[in-house]
Amino acid sequence: MKKKIFLTGILVIALITVKAQQQSASQTDTLTIFRAKINQLDKEIIHLLGERMGAARVIGVYKQAHKMEVLQSNRFNEVLQKAIASGKEEGLSEEFIKALYEEIHKESIRQQEALKK
Numbered sequence: 001m002k003k004k005i006f007l008t009g010i011l012v013i014a015l016i017t018v019k020a021q022q023q024s025a026s027q028t029d030t031l032t033i034f035r036a037k038i039n040q041l042d043k044e045i046i047h048l049l050g051e052r053m054g055a056a057r058v059i060g061v062y063k064q065a066h067k068m069e070v071l072q073s074n075r076f077n078e079v080l081q082k083a084i085a086s087g088k089e090e091g092l093s094e095e096f097i098k099a100l101y102e103e104i105h106k107e108s109i110r111q112q113e114a115l116k117k
Contacts, residue, residue, distance in 0.1 A: 063112065
């Protein structure tokens, strides 16, 4: 009788351990899937930023040909306000959008200024 109880206890412990391992593996698989999605989105963000800088360079060439200043503050403010509004719709803070777009704008200016050299 004691042997049966002991073996039953071992079986229960083994089943609990297997179940816990399956849950852990399932959680790891789910996390891996989410991380893969983030990796893909990051790749797309970088690609889009590259395309945006390509457009900024084309605009830089146009500005040079028409003797325009690289920095167009009114245009940047317009773009920033639209981005803040769109960001809010996506649940992003105004501070985040401002910081992001200020960095994007700095890089756009750098790209356009580099064309002068």
